[in-house]
Amino acid sequence: ITVRIKDPERVAGIIRAMKEQGTHKLQVISDFDMTLSRFGCNGRRCPTSHNILDNSRVVSEEGRRQLKDLLHYYYPIEIDPKRTLEEKRPLMVEWWSKAHELLSQQKILKSDIPQIVRESDVMLRDGFDELFNRLHKYNVPLFIFSAGVGDILEEIIRQANVFHPNVNVVSNYMDFDDNGVLRRFKAPLIHTYNKNNSVLRDTEYFQQLSARTSIILLGDSMGDLTMADGVPSVENILKIGFLNDKVEEQRERYLDAYDVVLESDETLDVVNGILRFVLTET
Numbered sequence: 001i002t003v004r005i006k007d008p009e010r011v012a013g014i015i016r017a018m019k020e021q022g023t024h025k026l027q028v029i030s031d032f033d034m035t036l037s038r039f040g041c042n043g044r045r046c047p048t049s050h051n052i053l054d055n056s057r058v059v060s061e062e063g064r065r066q067l068k069d070l071l072h073y074y075y076p077i078e079i080d081p082k083r084t085l086e087e088k089r090p091l092m093v094e095w096w097s098k099a100h101e102l103l104s105q106q107k108i109l110k111s112d113i114p115q116i117v118r119e120s121d122v123m124l125r126d127g128f129d130e131l132f133n134r135l136h137k138y139n140v141p142l143f144i145f146s147a148g149v150g151d152i153l154e155e156i157i158r159q160a161n162v163f164h165p166n167v168n169v170v171s172n173y174m175d176f177d178d179n180g181v182l183r184r185f186k187a188p189l190i191h192t193y194n195k196n197n198s199v200l201r202d203t204e205y206f207q208q209l210s211a212r213t214s215i216i217l218l219g220d221s222m223g224d225l226t227m228a229d230g231v232p233s234v235e236n237i238l239k240i241g242f243l244n245d246k247v248e249e250q251r252e253r254y255l256d257a258y259d260v261v262l263e264s265d266e267t268l269d270v271v272n273g274i275l276r277f278v279l280t281e282t
């Protein structure tokens, strides 16, 4: 595990200020895939919430092949450090739209979801239970803002017994017909590079987000950095980034953008350590 911090004094100052502001001012805004869930599973890539569906038995062999082709074409674009966000955005819309269209042709049942998740290889990062349970104990909202599939990620945290009432999710949700068959995905489409105010301002969480001015932001993509942009008067924000892929090429950019950068870390230990300090009275 490597923890990299460009400006350690600044980070210490933010953490101290968060503690002084108190529990009632704090919220955690987190990405889901590859941030709360693991990137590596026993030497292989862990599935994202999309991949869980893509690889499941409810998708035909041909469908699986097409979804994999999309992943192999668009994922390198998603993480390409040489392309600008402006270049990437329309391509991400293309990827998500094509994938959602393919999934919607597969006759996936709402009632299949618990089994699909149970049979998947998904793993939450070590220490997830400590994180979710501590935030619940201290009544700190955990806002999960994900470009993944909301129905799948909710089921993952439900099966892990940590879907507490302080957890709210904004993500891409499936739209089922009266027979419980997937027909389409609900709007707005959330992809890696529109996780910002444009999506958030129409959600019921917008008001709640506004009152909590100390923010711990957790992400793994450059697109996750704008997840807190909807909060109007942020006083303290600590951005913690998991640098999972193309580590050497992306290190400098991550260090410029995130306050704390975690490399080769499949745990939530650093986040838990900070929360332990911020949320206790000593």
Ligand SMILES: Nc1ccn([C@@H]2O[C@H](COP(=O)(O)O)[C@@H](O)[C@H]2O)c(=O)n1
Pocket: 031, 032, 033, 034, 048, 049, 050, 051, 071, 075, 078, 095, 096, 099, 145, 146, 147, 148, 192
């Ligand atoms: N068809 C797709 C589209 C996206 N992905 C991956 O999902 C991740 C986005 O979800 P977050 O919870 O991290 O916002 C992102 O890493 C994409 O690579 C996918 O696997 N399949």
Ligand SMILES: [Mg+2]
Pocket: 031, 032, 033, 034, 035, 219, 220, 221
């Ligand atoms: Mg992610």
